[in-house]
Amino acid sequence: MNIMISGGGTGGHIYPAITIYKTLQTMVDANFLYVGTDKGLESRIVPKEGIPFTTLPVQGLQRSFSLDTFITAGKTISSLWKANGLISKFKPDIVIGTGGYVCGPLLMAAALRGIPTLIQEQNVVPGITNKILSRFVDVVAVGYEEAVRAFPKAKQVVYTGNPVRPAVVAADRDKARQFFGIQEHQTAILVAGGSRGARSINTAMAAVHEAFKGRTDVKIIHATGTDEYGRVCDSLGMQEGATYSEASHIVPYLDNMDMAMAASDVAIFRSGAIGLAELAVRGIPSILIPYPYAAADHQTYNAKAFVSAGAADMILDSELNGATLLTALTSLLETAERRKLMAEATLGLGKPKAAEDIAKLALSITKS
Incomplete structure (x- = not known):
């Protein structure tokens, strides 16, 4: 069996x-080919995983009309042509896409040739590429049940949840807390805004660090x-x-985010789909601060799904400062029963077998 996979641009797709x-590898004997772009993060991340990798010349659509519009159109046509070539050479039994502009020409070419195709949408509000491809x-x-109605023209939509790395599901809490030096009586708070950081969260956290400086129960x-660390250290007056x-x-x-999640009792996070999926399988209640410039404001909709389920509190980025964050966190820390209920609600949103379910769904539509 030959399986093509595509997803690019951001870690949330890759x-x-x-x-x-990796899940399909455990289920079927197959040849794999990952298709991405030469400029996206996938060009660095995927080869390190040992996955055969090739690229297509495609770029994102421009919101305003300019010379780039013609360049993009030309690259899209070129990508469709090259995608057909890749498909003819690799002869995939199925093509799977997880989002990003690179998926467009590949999945479209495969679908038009009658090759089985599946797309996985992580967010409540779908990206433009997946929205078009769904037809x-x-x-x-889909990663969220609320996303089902976003694909009214699709042949079939299945709520599977978002795939989560096995290491996140399997991480041992006691070993993780020992690794981070967390005592049994301490409440562990995990704060992260992505690999490059979230300036607004980091700025607000200065007040939290100062307020909790003398506490032994936290x-x-x-x-x-990485881009924010030096600035945060300067703001706190530390080397x-x-x-x-x-x-x-x-x-x-954190190279060991799986262990950090296993060790934690509360999280302060952005609301990217995969980060939320990982919080959910670990049952971690959270304070979510959606990234305000995400496409179609999808992070706010992701966060609202957790808030509606009773799994999280939300602070809009425009309302975030040291005082609002400290108030929300202090309130959460002082109400253990509420944290327990939020943890149960969060766990209820978790789909630890999502990757397995998606893989089975993909294999079920192949003709092999």
């Missing part, structure tokens, strides 16, 4: 594709993002690599 790939592909797997694990206080563990990046 990591689900890699998780689906042509065989099945759409441990904060704060990943600032890079130093310890701010016993209550605060501040680092630029």
